Amino acid sequence: MRVQVISDLYNGIFAVQQSHPDLYVDYSIWNRINMGLPEKYILPDQRILTVLLEGPK
Numbered sequence: 339m340r341v342q343v344i345s346d347l348y349n350g351i352f353a354v355q356q357s358h359p360d361l362y363v364d365y366s367i368w369n370r371i372n373m374g375l376p377e378k379y380i381l382p383d384q385r386i387l388t389v390l391l392e393g394p395k
Contacts, residue, residue, distance in 0.1 A: 341365040348372055353380045353387075 342362040349355040351372060382390075 351375060351381055
């Protein structure tokens with residue numbers, strides 16, 4: 339049985355947090371993603387985002 343929860347429960351892992359009260363996600367999948375991330379990890383990862391925005395040196 340799939341359990342759907344409001345996506346806002348996982349806003350903490352995103353750098354830009356936006357509320358989407360009508361969006362539901364699969365609890366088991368998103369909980370596994372959330373638990374597998376390093377402590378204080380934010381998407382997108384700031385180091386990667388910097389490289390992408392600055393381009394090759």
